[in-house]
Amino acid sequence: MAIPNRKVVITAYGPPSTSLQIVTDNISPPPKDHVQVKILYAGFAGADINMRLGVYPLQSAPPFTPGYCFSGRVSVNGPGSSKFKPGTLVTALTKYDSDAEYINIPEKYLVAIPDGVDPKVAAALPVDWATAYGMVSRAAKVSPGQRVFIHGISGAVGQGIMYLSLLQGATVYGTAAERNHAALKEAGAHPYLYTNKDWIAAMKDLGGVHAVFDALGFESFDESYSILTPNERSVVVAYGNNLNNLTGAKRRNPWIPIAKLMFKNLYFWSNKGAVFYFITRDQKTYEPELQQLLNMTRDGIITPPIKAVWEFDDIKEAHEAWGKGSGMGSPVIRIAHDA
Template sequence: MKALICPSLGPAENLKVAEVDEPVAGEGEVLVEVAYAGLNFFDTLIIEGKYQVKAAPPFSPGGEFSGRVVGLGPGARGFAVGDRVMGFCPYGAAAERIAIPASRLARVPDGLALDKAAGLSVAYGTSLHALKQRAEMKPGETLLVLGASGGVGLAAVEIGKAMGARVIAGASSDEKLAFARSYGADETINTATDDLRARLKDLAPKGVDVVYDPVGGALTEAALRSLAWKGRLMVIGFASGEIPRPPLNIPLLKGCDIRGVYWGEFTAREPEAHRQNLAELMDWAKSGTLSVHIYAKYAVEDFRNAFEAIAKRQTLGKTLLRFGAD
C-alpha cells in the first residue's frame, strides 16, 4: 500500500511516498481504508523530533483521518465492515490503510462528508475540550482567540460562537481577519500591526474572560495582562516557535488562571467525556453550526506543499492529504 514515510527525523523535504506492507488488525483493532488524513501544526514538529510525542523512524505522520472499515481484528466491537469512521492517533494516519484500536474511532453520521469528518478530531476536539472542560466558558463571556485563522484557531472561533461567547479574533493579516469574521468572529485585531493590549482595552475594557493561545511568544504576556478578574488563559501550543515565560505576579494580582490543554492525554484519561465531545462536534458539523472549513486537499504526492503551507502559517482552516474517494 502507499504511505507517506518519515525515514529519518528532519524537515518535510526528507519525507517520501513509499510502498509499504499493509497493516494487520490486532486484538481489539479495526482496519480502516483511509480517505483523508488531516495535517496539523504538530506534524511539522513530530517529523523533526521536536514534539512531546516522540516517534521512532520510519513512521507516517498524520494524527487524524476518516475512511471506511475494511476489516476487524479479534475482539474488535462496535463497528462493521463498510462503516464510515473518523479517528485519531499520535501519528501514522498518512497511509492508505491503518490498523487502529476501536476505542480511537467514531462512526461518521449520514449527512457528514468524510473530508469534513477528517478535520474534526484534533483541531475541533482540542478546541471544544479547551473551552468546555478546561476554561469552563459560559454564555456571554468574552473569548480572545489568537492565531484565529489556522486549524485550531478557526475551530475555537466557531465553537466559541456555538457556546454563546463574544469572540475577538487575533491574526497576523487583514485577509486572515476577514476570514475569521466570515466564520463568526465579532471583533478582530491584527496582531502584526496593532498593539494587542491597547486594542483589547478598547474592545473589552473590563478584560477578556478566556484567552485561547496556540501561538505563544510575545502575544501570550499581552493577552495574560488583558484578562479580567478570574480570567483563564488556555495554553494550546507555540506556533510562533517561542515558549513564553510570563511573570507570575499577573495571575496573583488578577486572580486569574493559566491552564494547560493536552487533548491527547484527556482522550486517554477521560474517554467518556471525549466521546461526548465528539458526538457534540459531529452534531454541530452535520447541522452546519460548524463549517470545518477545508483550506486544501492535497494529493499525498504533493505533501511538500501541504507541510510548507502549515509551517509558514498560510493555511486558513484544515489541511488534508487525500488517499481515496469520499
C-alpha cells in the same frame, strides 16, 4: 494476509524536501480487538509540522509515520471486533500513522461518522475541533457575555474556538491576516492584525478578556496573560508553540516558556490563571465530545471550514504551505477517493 500499504515516513528532522518520503510497506491483518481502516482523509495540523522539526512534546524519534487523525472506511475486523461493519465510515484520533492508505487501530478508538457528514470534514474534527471544544467548554468554560481572544483566529483550531465561543454567546476577538478580516467580521468576530501589537492596548481598553487561546508560545504567553481581565475569573489557555514555524525563527525549547506560564498560577491572590491544554484518545471526554461534534455537523449547528485539500503525493508541498496562503480553516490530506 498482509497487503501493500503506501505511507509517509519522517526519516529525519528537517525541511520537507529531505525529511519526508512516501514508501510502500506491508500491513498485517488487524490483531485482536483491532480494526483495519482504509483511510480517505488525514487531518493535517501544526503537530505534524512540529514533529517533523523534532519539537513536539514527548514525540517519537524518526523514522515514523505522521498523521494525527483520519476518516476512512472499515476494511477488516480483527478477532474480537464486531462493533463496525466493513464499509462503515469512521474517524479517530491517532497521533501517528494516519498519513497512510491503511491503518490498524483498536476498535475502542473509532467513532462512526453519521450519514450526511462529509468524510473530509470529519477528518478535521478529532484534532482541530475536539481541541477547540475541550478548551472552550472545559478549560476556559466560556459563557454568555464573556470576551475571548484567539491568536490565529483564521487557523484550523482558531476557527473552531471562534464558532464555538460565538455559540456560547461570547464576544470574540483575535489576530489574523488582513485578507481574512472581512470574512471574520461577517462571521461575528473582531479581528486585529497579527503583524503589530495594537490588539494589546485595545483589549486592555476593554477591561481585559476572560480567556485567551494561545497556540504561539514563547513571549506570546506573557502578552496573552497581560490582557486578562483582573476583575473576574480569567485564563490563558495555551495549546501549542507554533511561533517559530510561522515566523521562520530558529527553533527554541518550548518547556521553559510553558513552565513560566504555569508558574503564574501561584499568583493565588489574582483572578488570573493559566493552563496548557492537550487531548488524548484515552481521556474520558474523547469519544463523547467527538460524537457531539459529529452530530453538530450533521445537524448544521457547525460547519467546519476546510482550508485546503492536499493530495497524498503532494505531502511535501502541503508541509511547505502550512500556515501560508489564503483561506481559513483546516487543511486535510486526501489519501484515497471514496468509492
